[in-house]
Amino acid sequence: MTTHPRDRASLTARAVALGRAVGRGDLRDGLAERALPRLVRPAVRGLRAAAGLPGGRAAVAVALGGLNVHAALRMHAVDAEVERAVHDGIGQVVVVGAGFDTRAWRMEALHGTHVVEVDRPATQRRKQATMADVAPLADVEFVAADLAEDSLLMALAPTAWDRHRPTLWVWEAVVPYLDDLAVRSTATGLAELSAPGSRLVMTFAHPVGGGGVAGALVDSGARLAFEVLGEPLRSAYDDWDITALLTEAGFHDPVVTGSREWARTVGQDAPRLIFAAERLVTAVRR
Template sequence: MKQQKPSRTALSVAANLLMLSYNPIFGQLVPKAAIEPTRWCLRSIPGLTGKTTALFDYPWMHTYMGRVEQSILPGVSIHTAVRKRWIEEQVFHEIDQGCTQVIVLGAGFDTLAYRLHHQFRDVRWWEIDHPATHQVKRQALTTHGKLHPNLTFLPVDFTRQSLANVLATTQLYDPHARTIFIAEGLLMYLEESDVRTLLHTIQTSSGPNSSIVGSVLAPKPDGHLGVQKANWFIHLGLKLAGEPFKWGISADDLDIFMNDNAFEDVKVARTSVVVQSYLAVPSHVTLYEGEYLFLARRRNS
């Protein structure tokens, strides 16, 4: 990611979600309460990028963007919406089971914490992300929305600070409380050693029954990391943006990996399967494969 600009991936994910919200079939996958905050964030991006998002209201733009997605990365918008919905369901379940803290790592322009901190006022929420992305998001939500004290934005450059240090110095964070950490679309950008460090930090800096939920990139059949069915343009763009893929693991091997890092009760789900429980998918629609969803619980000592 360019140091002074919001993450290109965060921008792409938010734009895909907003465009999908206009779809007569798949728009129902996007929470209605997420649409306006997502639009606020996109339109708050400085320069031409923010101005261009005003075009999303036009039907011709929906058609154009749909064709672009179909040629570059078919089904990614549906995948993103299902991914977010499934993760949100896990967060609801954890809160119902006694979780009192939620930490969103690499939050981007995701609206989960913003929306749910209104609903669950007795739960503390933190969003941790690069300062450049946080600046745009916080400005947008402060200007157009309402923020309560139980939501905190932590602008962090992880090239200079560790998560362990951030948690140790974060006001009101309770290392003994049951916490869920959200790592959606994040782990693929970390080295394996950094993923292990992250899991160790969660294990040692959160209370019993704490968990991590998120997504993992599965290696392609040839063993290389990359987005399946994506053309060369995607991988080149990620490299130029400073956001190349660094880590992935197959769903079959995730349980062993998590157990090696003191996590258990691993649950895995695929968006191409999960979506069927939400709506009937037309036979001609391409569903994205290559990234799967998971939840794992820290082993209690």
């Protein structure tokens, strides 16, 4: 009997954790390795050591298809938005499709805040087991919900999340796995649940490939890879579309960035690999 993808912890969430665990230089997540099977952990350390050798950094990036570079830069870009929001007085964070996000355990800025992590039940169970022996810096609650079927309001109802206070919504690396209807209804739901001053930090993906025969091959290759992982790609937007979608949902002032900007912020060169299709958008609720 085969296991339905929904009955096991998300493989894409583990893949992202692998990318963050290897990281790029100082940009890495020291807790991400916990999300990986024990057998894989020595290989992660080997890759990190190899990246420190002459020419090793580029070789490791190529071996991982750029996943480590992209995941590390994205992590840093989202961390910066989280820090900014907390600095500006937002005291509650809801991580939508949290996977193996480790911010509540590693970000000093979240000390004293309330963090709610939402994901499907199987991933939530694995996540809780993974972090069971690490003390969180924030006050963390876990919610099991399938955003394609469940209402976020109902899911958050039993938690200490307070809809009358501003919320930072972190919706990182989830949108491509939802169809357009689920993306729109979730975005509208987030806006409706947002007290004035709330913020949204989310990533989405441009259509991959970029046109032509080569583009079509890259596109079908990427689709096939995610199908095999049991988490098919279901939506893609260009910057204009996502801006319009969020505005329609009720958010304001959307700002879109990509890996080129994230790399520049930390003085690194921009990756030009397949993950460059993923973008970050921030928006506010007035």
